[in-house]
Structures are given as structure tokens and as C-alpha cells.
Amino acid sequence: MSVTTPRGFRSSGVAAGLKSTGRPDVAVVVNDGPDHHAAAVFTANRVAAAPVYWSRQVIADGRADAVVLNSGGANACTGAPGFQDTHATAEHAAEQLGVSATDILVCSTGLIGERLPMEQLLTGVRSAAETLADDGGQAAAEAIMTTDSVAKTASFTDGRYAIGGMAKGAGMLAPGLATMLAVLTTDAVLPAEDLDRYLREAVRTTFNRTDSDGCMSTNDTVILMSSGASGAVPEAGAFQEGLRSVCADLARQLIGDAEGAGHDIAIEVVHAASEEDAEEVGRAVARSNLFKTAIFGRDPNWGRVLSAVGTTQAAFEPDRLDVAINGVQICRGGGIGDPRDLVDLAAREVHVLIDLHAGQDAATIWTNDLTHDYVHENSAYSS
Amino acid sequence: MSVTTPRGFRSSGVAAGLKSTGRPDVAVVVNDGPDHHAAAVFTANRVAAAPVYWSRQVIADGRADAVVLNSGGANACTGAPGFQDTHATAEHAAEQLGVSATDILVCSTGLIGERLPMEQLLTGVRSAAETLADDGGQAAAEAIMTTDSVAKTASFTDGRYAIGGMAKGAGMLAPGLATMLAVLTTDAVLPAEDLDRYLREAVRTTFNRTDSDGCMSTNDTVILMSSGASGAVPEAGAFQEGLRSVCADLARQLIGDAEGAGHDIAIEVVHAASEEDAEEVGRAVARSNLFKTAIFGRDPNWGRVLSAVGTTQAAFEPDRLDVAINGVQICRGGGIGDPRDLVDLAAREVHVLIDLHAGQDAATIWTNDLTHDYVHENSAYSS
Numbered sequence: 045m046s047v048t049t050p051r052g053f054r055s056s057g058v059a060a061g062l063k064s065t066g067r068p069d070v071a072v073v074v075n076d077g078p079d080h081h082a083a084a085v086f087t088a089n090r091v092a093a094a095p096v097y098w099s100r101q102v103i104a105d106g107r108a109d110a111v112v113l114n115s116g117g118a119n120a121c122t123g124a125p126g127f128q129d130t131h132a133t134a135e136h137a138a139e140q141l142g143v144s145a146t147d148i149l150v151c152s153t154g155l156i157g158e159r160l161p162m163e164q165l166l167t168g169v170r171s172a173a174e175t176l177a178d179d180g181g182q183a184a185a186e187a188i189m190t191t192d193s194v195a196k197t198a199s200f201t202d203g204r205y206a207i208g209g210m211a212k213g214a215g216m217l218a219p220g221l222a223t224m225l226a227v228l229t230t231d232a233v234l235p236a237e238d239l240d241r242y243l244r245e246a247v248r249t250t251f252n253r254t255d256s257d258g259c260m261s262t263n264d265t266v267i268l269m270s271s272g273a274s275g276a277v278p279e280a281g282a283f284q285e286g287l288r289s290v291c292a293d294l295a296r297q298l299i300g301d302a303e304g305a306g307h308d309i310a311i312e313v314v315h316a317a318s319e320e321d322a323e324e325v326g327r328a329v330a331r332s333n334l335f336k337t338a339i340f341g342r343d344p345n346w347g348r349v350l351s352a353v354g355t356t357q358a359a360f361e362p363d364r365l366d367v368a369i370n371g372v373q374i375c376r377g378g379g380i381g382d383p384r385d386l387v388d389l390a391a392r393e394v395h396v397l398i399d400l401h402a403g404q405d406a407a408t409i410w411t412n413d414l415t416h417d418y419v420h421e422n423s424a425y426s427s
Numbered sequence: 428m429s430v431t432t433p434r435g436f437r438s439s440g441v442a443a444g445l446k447s448t449g450r451p452d453v454a455v456v457v458n459d460g461p462d463h464h465a466a467a468v469f470t471a472n473r474v475a476a477a478p479v480y481w482s483r484q485v486i487a488d489g490r491a492d493a494v495v496l497n498s499g500g501a502n503a504c505t506g507a508p509g510f511q512d513t514h515a516t517a518e519h520a521a522e523q524l525g526v527s528a529t530d531i532l533v534c535s536t537g538l539i540g541e542r543l544p545m546e547q548l549l550t551g552v553r554s555a556a557e558t559l560a561d562d563g564g565q566a567a568a569e570a571i572m573t574t575d576s577v578a579k580t581a582s583f584t585d586g587r588y589a590i591g592g593m594a595k596g597a598g599m600l601a602p603g604l605a606t607m608l609a610v611l612t613t614d615a616v617l618p619a620e621d622l623d624r625y626l627r628e629a630v631r632t633t634f635n636r637t638d639s640d641g642c643m644s645t646n647d648t649v650i651l652m653s654s655g656a657s658g659a660v661p662e663a664g665a666f667q668e669g670l671r672s673v674c675a676d677l678a679r680q681l682i683g684d685a686e687g688a689g690h691d692i693a694i695e696v697v698h699a700a701s702e703e704d705a706e707e708v709g710r711a712v713a714r715s716n717l718f719k720t721a722i723f724g725r726d727p728n729w730g731r732v733l734s735a736v737g738t739t740q741a742a743f744e745p746d747r748l749d750v751a752i753n754g755v756q757i758c759r760g761g762g763i764g765d766p767r768d769l770v771d772l773a774a775r776e777v778h779v780l781i782d783l784h785a786g787q788d789a790a791t792i793w794t795n796d797l798t799h800d801y802v803h804e805n806s807a808y809s810s
Contacts, residue, residue, distance in 0.1 A: 089734060090745055091733045091734055091736060091737030091748070092737070092745070118730070120734075121733050121758065121761055122762055122763065123761060126762070156728075156733065157730040157762075257716050258715075259717045260737070260738050331714075332641075333641060333642060333716070333797070333801075333805070334805055337801070337802050337806040338805065338806060340802065343806065346504075347501070347539025347540040347645075350503075350539065351472060351474055351503075351643065352642070354473040354474030354643070355471075355472055355473075355643050356473075360473075362473060375504065375540070378506060379509070380506075380540055414802060416802050418720070419723065419801075422720035423726065423797075
């Protein structure tokens with residue numbers, strides 16, 4: 045269950061010395077075809093990394109033959125020299141793989157504002173190209189980890205075709221229109237336009253509703269490639285749902301491994317006037333440091349939920365708001381509901397249900413609590 | 428230097444038992460005139476507390492005779508019974524003071540979602556009314572403290588007239604169109620319309636640019652009352668600047684006493700295309716948990732500054748952004764500048780200078796770092 049689960053893909057992961065720990069830091073995923081269709085979505089951050097600028101150009105024609113990914117350095121805010129580094133990486137990979145550099149997507153992740161050590165990186169790319177394997181998905185997933193504690197992979201199969209994926213991300217986890225680093229593969233027969241449409245829809249309700257710490261990365265990239273190697277033309281609804289399930293699985297793994305988190309929190313907003321309203325309300329609560337510290341302290345402080353809801357433009361009447369935490373209706377009609385001490389917040393997963401009583405739409409935003417370990421991890425180390 | 432510095436005002440602070448610590452928790456500020464003009468701005472939070480609903484009605488005619496303030500309970504999300512509690516508080520104070528209840532502003536602060544213990548509160552109001560004094564400003568400032576570690580007062584005098592003020596606030600400190608709890612007084616001769624205009628302008632560039640933790644309160648209120656007791660009609664520019672200086676002084680004290688903070692951070696954005704752009708950029712950085720934890724860790728991580736700037740809609744070119752931290756130009760032209768290790772982050776005050784190179788406007792947002800103590804204070808106690 046990884047990017048090599050679908051037929052037509054090989055991948056690898058090697059240690060090139062970009063990480064001071066000596067752990068794997070360069071991955072390559074190759075699409076051997078027969079199709080080489082691809083789509084991608086990128087960070088909405090206007091301060092985008094060099095590989096994002098490069099990959100946006102590569103994906104424009106809907107074709108990609110391979111993805112080169114490195115951890116140990118984001119290559120963001122590195123100016124023209126940083127862009128040349130990305131270009132050189134693609135050229136080097138192209139040479140090894142016998143394809144065109146303009147069909148090679150590049151992703152980087154790590155510290156912003158440092159140049160990549162190019163000699164080590166290019167040596168790593170060569171080594172990764174030489175070790176590509178049909179079962180290399182796990183190795184690739186390990187090589188893209190930064191502060192992740194586990195490699196994240198997922199897959200879906202419907203018998204005729206498969207969808208596989210990997211993702212990394214444990215901090216700076218709040219995508220805007222795009223999301224964290226993820227590569228998805230399928231052996232279904234699908235043109236690039238369809239891949240693009242399916243990918244945007246799947247990302248919209250999965251990665252884009254993952255908001256661990258409200259901070260949007262400069263490097264977020266999600267790539268979907270199809271090899272057509274199964275020969276199967278999928279039914280649209282089934283493929284969309286399969287892709288969504290793989291994205292949701294990976295997004296859930298990201299939240300479950302977020303830096304320093306003690307709780308994974310699903311903020312479900314129901315009876316909203318629109319899906320946008322539901323998402324805005326969920327995100328406002330997900331970004332409230334006071335709410336997040338309360339959950340860390342196992343305090344079902346619904347006042348902090350309502351004060352966050354009140355900052356939004358969503359349609360609702362303050363005196364009709366209901367809030368339940370882990371099944372206990374602690375706020376009813378905008379006021380005091382059942383006793384706070386009925387709420388059990390010991391388990392890692394927390395469910396906050398906000399009923400706006402304003403319509404029929406809903407959305408769930410996933411976030412984490414704000415803990416001492418989050419502060420420690422993000423103050424003690426540059427990342 | 429407090430709300431009783433200007434002539435025509437008396438105040439007091441007493442312990443009514445609303446706080447479990449037994450510390451003072453009820454304050455009254457009375458305007459003895461001859462004028463009783465007043466203006467106020469309130470939280471932009473749509474989930475507003477009962478006293479905010481009440482005080483919005485009181486201020487509508489531009490007259491106020493007194494303010495009753497309590498800590499130990501926000502009276503927010505308490506529904507119709509909570510509003511009746513506020514009403515009863517005003518009626519009780521009116522009786523004691525011999526004025527109309529509809530000329531009494533009420534402010535509450537403390538935990539959201541709990542009813543106030545009315546018997547204790549009303550006894551406290553009576554006791555406060557009986558102990559009003561010409562020099563009661565400090566006692567009032569102490570009685571409105573919640574997690575504040577020090578009482579906050581400020582004043583301005585120009586010889587002919589004075590402006591005094593007090594404020595409280597140490598968490599949930601991110602006003603939208605209004606701000607935290609503050610009472611300002613002046614003995615200048617000024618009609619209510621002028622007070623309103625001066626107050627809104629002063630708040631706009633002071634309290635409204637204070638953003639400790641990105642969380643907007645349900646109870647934020649800033650009140651300005653004029654007694655006219657000096658007989659002096661102020662010059663507009665001088666009064667505006669005097670009022671701004673008192674508000675800025677109080678706002679700076681709020682940041683300096685923010686819950687668990689180790690650093691006070693001024694984020695100065697210059698050469699913006701508009702003041703709104705400058706404010707948006709400053710606020711985006713102020714709300715980045717990754718930036719705030721980095722400053723706690725004394726890490727001049729400018730990549731986290733740029734990644735926050737990149738989430739805004741402000742006019743700028745990514746490759747023209749300059750960032751200096753404490754005088755060291757660590758990011759130049761969107762890329763690597765002077766060495767990070769030249770930056771000294773030992774002092775409590777930190778200055779981040781962001782040059783957008785996009786125009787002539789500027790704004791400074793004040794915020795704090797994100798620390799273990801912030802997490803501790805906000806997870807261990809309900810507030």
C-alpha cells in the first residue's frame with residue numbers, strides 16, 4: 045500500500061547526507077507508463093519555494109515521467125540560485141532516467157532559507173535512480189520524512205485498478221488551496237484533465253481540511269500520476285471516492301503524527317448555510333490557541349469554542365448555537381447545557397460537534413491540541 | 428495616573444467574593460460631571476457577552492454616569508438570564524448612585540459560560556458605591572484584573588486638562604474592531620460625538636494592533652467619559668495625540684503582561700501599499716505559532732516570517748521582501764541575507780522589521796512569543 049501499489053511505477057529512497065542524522069532524504073518515483081499523465085496542486089502561499097515554481101511549469105502540459113523529492117532542505121527563499129538548483133536536480137535526474145527534464149517534478153521539504161548541498165543531492169539522485177524498484181514505495185515514503193515519526197502511505201484497489209499514495213508533514217500544516225507534500229499514483233487509464241479534476245475535488249475535502257497549526261507551508265505539493273498500466277478505464281464516481289479515501293487516509297495520518305500533539309480533534313460543523321460557512325467556522329475553532337490549549341488540559345471549555353465561532357462571517361444566530369464535545373451537549377442555545385464534568389477527554393481522538401442551525405451543509409476540520417511538546421519541538425530546533 | 432487623575436471622577440474597587448482567591452473583583456467609576464458625555468467601542472465578536480449587549484444600548488445616547496465592572500465571571504453565553512443579571516446590576520448601582528440605570532455601563536470579565544453569583548455581586552456593587560474616592564483609580568484598576576499580574580493605568584496631562592485610563596487583559600487578546608476592557612476618563616470639555624471620533628481613531632492604531640494570541644474576546648469594551656470639570660476645551664490634534672498616547676501606553680502594558688509570554692514583539696511593516704496591507708502582514712506574522720515558538724527559542728527563523736507574509740493578500744513581490752530582526756538584515760530580496768547568528772534575542776523586547784517595497788504606508792502590530800508558560804496557564808486553568 046504505497047505509490048508502487050499500482051502497476052507501472054517504481055520508486056526508491058536513499059540517504060544522500062542532506063539530513064544531519066544520516067537518515068534517507070532523497071526519493072524518486074518513476075512512471076513507466078504506458079501513459080504519463082499527471083496533475084498537481086500547489087501551496088497557495090505567495091512565498092513559494094523554488095521547486096514549486098519549477099513543478100508548476102512541468103505540470104502545465106499534463107505530463108510527468110517522474111518526481112524527485114528531497115527532505116533536509118526546503119529550497120525556499122533562496123532566490124535565483126535556488127531555482128537553478130532545482131533545475132539542475134531535474135536535469136540530473138532526466139539524464140539518469142533517459143527522459144526530458146521538463147517532465148520531472150521536483151519537491152523539497154525542510155528548513156526555509158538555506159541552499160541545498162548540491163553535490164550530495166545530485167549524488168543521491170543518481171543513487172536513487174539506480175535503486176528504483178517495483179516495491180520501492182515504502183523506501184520513498186521514508187525518505188521524505190522530516191519531523192514525521194512514521195512514514196505515511198495508503199492505497200485503494202477496486203480489483204481492476206489501484207490508487208497508491210504517500211505523504212509527509214508534521215508541522216506548518218494548514219494548506220490553503222493546496223496542501224502538504226504527497227504523491228499519488230494510479231494504474232487506471234485517465235487523461236490529465238480528469239486527473240486534475242479528481243485531484244482538486246479529493247484535496248478540497250481532505251488535505252485542505254487538515255489544519256494542525258494554522259501555518260501554511262511554502263512547499264506544499266500534491267501530485268497525482270496515472271500510468272494506465274492496468275488498462276482499466278474507471279467509473280468516475282468510484283475513482284473519485286477511491287482517490288478521496290486515499291487522501292483522507294493520508295490526511296488523517298498527518299494529523300495523527302503532528303508535532304507534539306496529544307489529541308487529534310475533529311471539528312464537525314453541521315446545519316450550516318453553506319459548505320464554505322461550515323469550513324470557515326471549523327477552521328476558526330481549529331486556529332484558536334485557547335481552545336487548543338484547553339483540549340490539551342482536558343478542559344471542555346466550550347466558551348472558547350463559541351468565542352472562536354463568533355469571529356466568523358458565517359450565517360448563525362448566537363442564541364441558537366449548540367456545541368457537543370465527545371457526545372455531551374455542553375452548550376445549548378448559545379448558553380449553558382449539560383455539566384462540563386460529564387465530558388471525558390482522556391482519549392487521543394476528540395469530537396467537537398457545532399450545530400449552527402442555519403442550513404443543511406456540513407464540513408469537518410481536523411486539528412490538534414496545543415501542547416508543551418509542540419512549543420518544545422518548534423522552539424528548540426529550526427525547521 | 429489613573430481614571431481619577433482627571434477632575435470630576437471618583438472610583439473604587441472591592442472584593443465581593445466572585446474570585447475564589449478573595450482578591451478585589453468589583454470596580455465602579457463615576458462621572459460627577461458637570462458633563463456626562465461618553466463613547467465606547469465593543470468587541471467585533473458576534474458571540475458577545477450580556478454586558479456588551481447592555482452597554483451598547485446605554486451608550487447610544489452619548490451619556491453615561493458610571494461604569495460598573497466585575498472580574499471573576501464574563502457573563503458571556505449565559506442567555507436571557509445572564510442579560511437580566513446585567514440589568515439587575517445596573518439597576519442596583521443606579522439606586523446606590525441616585526442616577527438612571529440606563530446611564531450605567533456594565534463590563535464583565537472572567538470565565539465564559541457561567542452565571543454570576545448575583546447576591547455577592549450586588550453586595551459588592553453597594554460596597555463599591557459606598558467607598559468611591561477621588562483617588563480610587565488604582566483600587567479600580569486592581570479590581571478588574573483576571574490573569575493580569577499587575578494593574579494597568581496610564582495618564583496624560585497638558586496643564587489645562589487630563590486624560591486617565593485603566594485596562595485589563597492578559598489572554599484572549601486580539602481585538603477586531605474593538606478591544607479589551609479599558610476605561611478612559613477626561614475632564615476636558617468635549618461632546619459625545621467628538622469623544623466617539625477621538626476614541627475610534629485612538630483605538631485603531633493602539634489596542635487594535637495588539638494581538639497577543641489571535642483570540643478575540645466576547646467582552647472587549649473600551650469606554651471614554653468626559654466630565655468637563657476642567658472647563659478646558661482642548662485643541663483637536665493635541666487631544667487626539669494625548670488620548671492615543673494613553674491607549675498606546677495601556678496597550679503596551681497589556682502585551683508586557685500577556686499570559687506566559689517571554690518576549691514582547693513589535694512587528695513593524697514598512698513601505699506597504701496601504702495601511703491595511705501593513706496591518707494584514709503584521710497580523711499574519713503575529714498569528715504564526717511557528718514564528719512565535721521560534722522567538723521563544725531565540726531562533727531568528729526568518730523563513731517562518733516569510734511563509735506567514737506569503738499567506739496575505741497584501742501588495743508585494745516575493746523576491747523584494749526584506750526582513751530584519753533586532754537590526755540584523757537576515758533576509759534580503761526574499762532570500763538569504765546576513766548570518767542568523769548575528770541576531771541577539773536575549774532581551775524581552777524584539778523588533779521585526781518587514782519591508783514590502785510596495786508603497787509608503789506602515790503599521791506596527793505588537794504580539795508575544797508562544798511559550799511553555801502560555802500552554803501551561805491556558806491548559807491548567809479554565810479562564
